[in-house]
Amino acid sequence: MLLTDFIGIAGVACVIGAYFLLQLEKVRGDSFGYLMLNLVGAVLLIISLLVTFNLASFIIELCWLAISLFGLGKLAWRRWVKRGGQAS
Numbered sequence: 001m002l003l004t005d006f007i008g009i010a011g012v013a014c015v016i017g018a019y020f021l022l023q024l025e026k027v028r029g030d031s032f033g034y035l036m037l038n039l040v041g042a043v044l045l046i047i048s049l050l051v052t053f054n055l056a057s058f059i060i061e062l063c064w065l066a067i068s069l070f071g072l073g074k075l076a077w078r079r080w081v082k083r084g085g086q087a088s
Contacts, residue, residue, distance in 0.1 A: 002051065004047060004048045004050070004051040004052065005048065005052075007044050007047050007048050008044065008045055008047075008048025008049070008052075010044050011040070011041045011042070011043070011044030011045035011046075011047075011048065012041070012045065013041075014037045014038070014040050014041030014044065015037070015038060015041035015042070015045070015064070017037060018034050018037035018038050018041065021033075021034065021037075022034060030071065030074075030075060032072070032075060035068050035071045035072050035075065036068075036072070038064060038067075038068040038071075039065065039068035039069065039072065041064070042061045042062075042064040042065040042068060043065065045057070045061045045064075046058065046061045046062070046065065049061065
């Protein structure tokens with residue numbers, strides 16, 4: 001087994017763990033923790049796919065990464081607006 005296999009398995013654990021926590025109602029879909037678990041999972045899976053490439057899996061992980069970044073950006077924007085749009 002290659003190091004990238006372990007990295008990929010860690011990515012799978014992050015993504016599945018995030019979804020499981022969501023189903024258990026331990027996290028919200030728009031929470032920082034949920035979004036970060038998905039982001040880290042996607043990044044780790046993309047790293048593993050760079051060695052053992054699969055186009056379909058690569059595309060879905062890029063989408064997962066983009067959606068997670070969008071969610072984090074939306075969360076950051078809400079917090080910034082809530083503070084009155086002022087840098088602290």
